[in-house]
Amino acid sequence: MKKTFLALVALLLTITTYAQTKADQLNGIWTNEQQTIRIEFFKAPTGYAAKIVWLAEPNDEHGKPKLDSENPNAALRKNTLIGTTIIYNLKFDGKNSYKSGKIYAPRRGMIADCSIKVVSSTQMEITGKKGLFNDTKIWTRCK
Secondary structure (H helix, E strand, C coil): CHHHHHHHHHHHHHHHHHHHHHHHHHCEEEECCCCCEEEEEEEECCEEEEEEEEECCCECCCCCECECCCCCCHHHCCCECCCCEEEEEEEECCCCEEEEEEEEECCCCEEEEEEEEECCCCEEEEEEEECCEEEEEEEEECC
16 A cells, blocks of 8 residues: 555656646747847746847847837836746646747737747747737747
């Protein structure tokens, strides 16, 4: 009885560790196809999220850091783009996908539904959907 219980506990720990490792495959720094932006994914209290950590052109025409000037929340418009969380609330589906998230497009000041499919250890597809429109982009893990 005691051996069976210990074997069951060991099995549950192994399964839990595997599930956490699989879900965390998204963590790290990724870049878009044009290599103009890098975002870092991390596990947040409400799911997986990503923030801007690098921009090819981080400064405006006056040499100052670009601001989140199109944000629908006026109080956030003076925040710099670097450090801005643009993906949040993603939930891991147990396979290679993350669903039910939101993506924020700073250039448009728009929030859309977001899902991600991890295609390989170095590529993922990010899909944003707003109403009847959707757009999927390939992102690559930074080395």
